Amino acid sequence: MYDISIIGGGPVGMFAAFYAGLRNADAHLIESLPRLGGQVSALYPEKDVYDVAGFPHIKAKQLVAELTDQLKEFAPAISLETTVQTITKEADGTFSIGTNRGTYRSKAVVIAIGNGAFAPRKLAFDYDHQLDERRVHYFINDLEDYRDTDVAVAGGGDSAIDWALALEPIAKSVTIIHRRDQFRGLESSVEKMKASSIQIMTPYLLSALTETNDRLTIDLKKARTKEDASITADHLIVNYGFTADARILRDWPIDIKGATIPVNTNMATSTDLIYAIGDVVDYPGKMQLIASGFGEAPVAITQALQEIYPERKQPLHSTSLIH
Ligand SMILES: Cc1cc2nc3c(=O)[nH]c(=O)nc-3n(C[C@H](O)[C@H](O)[C@H](O)COP(=O)(O)OP(=O)(O)OC[C@H]3O[C@@H](n4cnc5c(N)ncnc54)[C@H](O)[C@@H]3O)c2cc1C
Structure with missing residues (x-):
């Protein structure tokens, strides 16, 4: 008691x-x-x-x-x-x-x-939730978990940009995916991101996730077009707010x-x-x-x-x- x-x-x-x-x-x-x-x-x-x-x-x-x-x-x-x-x-x-x-x-x-x-806003499409916490993350507990891995970050606000910037020196590669061309983060952070090695994919929406050969395949659709794209990564960090x-x-x-x-x-x-x-x-x-x-x-x-x-x-x- x-x-x-x-x-x-x-x-x-x-x-x-x-x-x-x-x-x-x-x-x-x-x-x-x-x-x-x-x-x-x-x-x-x-x-x-x-x-x-x-x-x-x-x-x-x-x-x-x-x-x-x-x-x-x-x-x-x-x-x-x-x-x-x-x-x-x-x-x-x-x-x-x-x-x-x-x-x-x-x-x-x-x-x-x-x-x-x-509660974190989750991905809007259906995917295998066994990937959660292993490959798909809604929180970062320790940056070291991502050392020397390929990381994709979904989101376009301050928090997504901050995590992408924090991961850049640690991960093998960082790709940020946002559905609009404009980011909503602080201007100084956006500039820092653009000057960094972070790959920026805009305006793309995530459409599917699959795990193949120990890698995550992230399917994307370009906003307002029928164009599809796909990237692979070890981890996807979803940062759509709360x-x-x-x-x-x-x-x-x-x-x-x-x-x-x-x-x-x-x-x-x-x-x-x-x-x-x-x-x-x-x-x-x-x-x-x-x-x-x-x-x-x-x-x-x-x-x-x-x-x-x-x-x-x-x-x-x-x-x-x-x-
Ligand atoms: C963008 C922004 C900027 C801000 N800037 C400032 C500032 O400059 N200065 C300032 O003083 N204030 C600022 N604020 C306001 C400040 O953040 C809040 O006043 C403060 O966080 C309130 O603290 P809290 O502990 O009452 O509630 P919260 O910070 O909201 O924490 C409540 C916690 O309770 C948990 N919880 C809720 N329900 C349950 C449940 N049923 N069971 C278990 N856990 C539960 C939630 O998950 C949450 O973690 C800002 C707010 C925002 C959004």
Whole structure:
């Protein structure tokens, strides 16, 4: 039984999990994606963020790296690729948290799901899904997995370009395939890509994938023409962005307002011991900013601990904690 389960491993959930550890709570952080960082990792890892206190500016992925280091300090339990489906209040007042990987028990819950569960946009045509994670990838975990291989990257946004550029010095070859002639990435990144050895195939749409002789054959159709093309590669990295789905909120035992959760000044929802923080909450003056969420996390954790352990002394300053 955990003291506090935090649903959503975006920046706000990560900081909440760290803060819960700082306050000696047994915390569990649950994230549906295979990696932490929420929108910051998934949507703009290469962008500079200018409004996080203490950093004049910081690259988004660096901010997630710093949050990860901070989080490790108290080693909370972290469940990745785990999507919370149900939250049930049991007769003893604790919660059962139902996920795609089993049920967890917790004394309190902090919801930090942002705009909802993220999922990568998949290829639109049918293909053999046994190729997933072996030859077709929707996430890159380690660039080294692609060393000396031929890699194709599908997509035309910042993230696709950034991955192509990051892979170029490591892979044997990198080909980027985009359905339009114009890329949507930062101009400087597009220029860097054009000046690099990355092969650019535009305007092409992917139409089929087959594996032959340990290689992937990627069939392409040139946009607005009947022209077909085909390339072979060891890996295909698909970077078509993410979808967010907050519909699950409707099944949880709390009042909601559209895709948001109304909270009071204690970050409490309509149900005792369920709190909400970050982009998902609604209160007068709410700003969907990382800094706002960082302020909400200590409030929710402190309130949860006060309710679970009313007898515990609640220190206010981290400088007064010995660890
Ligand atoms: C392009 C862009 C630029 C931005 N620039 C800035 C900026 O410069 N400064 C700034 O302060 N803010 C910026 N923001 C906003 C900022 O990213 C958000 O305010 C912040 O990410 C909110 O954090 P969060 O942890 O509340 O939610 P998210 O980052 O959305 O994280 C929520 C996490 O919860 C997970 N999740 C959802 N549902 C479930 C479930 N059922 N089970 C398990 N896990 C679940 C999701 O997969 C996700 O990882 C920007 C946003 C965008 C899109």
